[in-house]
Amino acid sequence: MPSRRDLLYRLATITGAAGLSGCSNFLARRAASPTADLPPNPRAGSLPQSQHTWNDRLRTDSEDNPLLPEHFRLFLLDLDADPTEEAARTVELAMRTLEEAYEFRSDGLLHMLGWGTAYFERLGRLGDSPIRHPTVVSRTDDPELLSYDAILVLASDVPSQLAATEAAAFGTRSTLGGVTVAERLGDVFTVGERRTGFFGEGLPAQHANAEGVPNDIPSDVPNFTGFFSGRAGTQASEERVTISDGRYAGGTTMHLSHLRESLDSWWAMAEADRVTQMFSSEFSPEDVAGHGPLDFADAVTEHASETGRVGHWEKVARARKDGEPLLLRRDFNSVDGGHAAVQFLSLQRKLAHFEETRDAMNGWWLQDEHPDIQDEQHNGILEFIEVLSRANFYVPPRDRRAFPDA
Known part of the structure; x- marks a missing residue:
């Protein structure tokens, strides 16, 4: 079986033949020095290896459910530089600055x-990567299908820290949390x-002036x-x-x-x-x-035929493996665009x-159960x-977050 270094050299050869000289040179150097000559991340021992491992760093409610941070900022990014070793050093050191400035928690x-x-x-590796271009997955929507180079997700209970981080990462702020x-x-x-x-709690009501909110x-x-x-x-x-195995493990x-909501008629309905x-x-x-668990019966078809109405969560509950949902949601409210x-x-x-x-959420198969159920x-x-809109990304482990290539 070829080693990781052999695979990197092979990719360097391929990208060079394709005219991607910046990619080729970078990958060849990464084959010889995967850490790009940087010392180990000094905070690595106190941080989870997977960037997406947040749950142990979140607040919890009275039912021990993890609570997401109260404020989010997302940055969909276009790459300006060639994926060189120098650019990789810049990305990694910029991320280490965030980790040094603030504790990795809510x-x-x-x-x-x-x-x-x-x-x-x-x-030239989209076909080998764990992601692909987004597609239209509902016949009632016509979303813009986006393709970006990268995404930075920031979240905190303290909005001023998000503003400071944005200014440090993309602006001219010279210090962040006391760090140069x-x-x-x-x-x-x-x-x-x-x-x-x-x-x-309470944050949606603070945005009741937005269109679509009563x-x-x-x-x-x-x-x-x-x-x-x-x-x-x-x-x-x-x-x-x-991801449990392979080069993207x-x-x-x-x-x-990005889902636009129109909720005046939602709130006009009775609570039941x-x-x-x-x-x-x-x-x-x-x-x-409250926030306690709900035990959904596998009876969405019966509910459709008997009541002419089905619930969102009982449909989605059918998409499981070994009894566990397939998605970990980190979704949040937004009033972007008013x-x-x-x-x-x-x-x-x-x-x-x-x-x-x-597909389970779409519930098309339930329309045959009752004429009141439509798309x-x-x-x-x-x-x-x-x-x-829709977009797809791969989130690598922390030690491979700067230009993942293997």
Whole structure:
């Protein structure tokens, strides 16, 4: 079996033959010096090896459900520099600055650097990578299918720390958390798109002036739809979504959708009807109060034929392996562009798991059970969302986050 170094030299030869001299030279040097001559990350011993391993660093609620940080910023990135060893050093040192400035936890700064389809196409390796270009996965949507080189995900309970990090990574701020900023991601990338958002009780009500949000949205709900979405049994474990073997082991795939929400008619429904559409007709408002686990019966077909309405979660609950969901969601509310939205960020071992879950959410097969169930009507939350865009990324392990190539 060829060694990793042999494979890198082979890739260097291929990319050189294709005219990608910058890629070829970089990969040849990485074959000889995979760490690009940098000393080991001084904080590696206190950080999880997988960038996406956040759960142990999150707050929890009274039911021990992990709670996402309250504020997010996403940066969809275009690569300005050739993927050289110098550029790799810049990226790695810029990320180490974030780790030195703030603790890797909710009240500090959580982050992931992922690499997109445009990057793997540069290397001529998209076909060998764990990701591919996004596709249309619903017949009711016409999203923009995006291709970026990379994505930086930042999350914190402290919004000022996100602002400071953005200024240090892509602006001119000279210090971050008392640490001198010597290298910036902005020296290598241009921000092609910036997205923001929030998660937590009371925060949606603070954005009731956004289009699609009723003025009387309850003051304590964590999401625009009013229900806590991170309860036990609805999320895959971090182990489940981690690639277990091969050259991309230790990483994960990331899907990002921008979902516009229109919720005036949602909040005009009775609470019991909202529970049915979000969860299932088997539950009452009292059943879903709080953040405790819900035991979904595998009876979505029966509910469709008997009530002419099906819930979002009972459909999605069918997309499981060994009884566990396939996706680990890190989605959050957003008002980018002045409209209520969800930045739907999901992690999964392979993108087929996202597509399988979305297929279950579509619920097309249930239309034969009752005439009231249509592509969107009486079909979970589909009539209240519109998919604006989709993009796919690979999130490598921490020690290979700067230009992953093997």
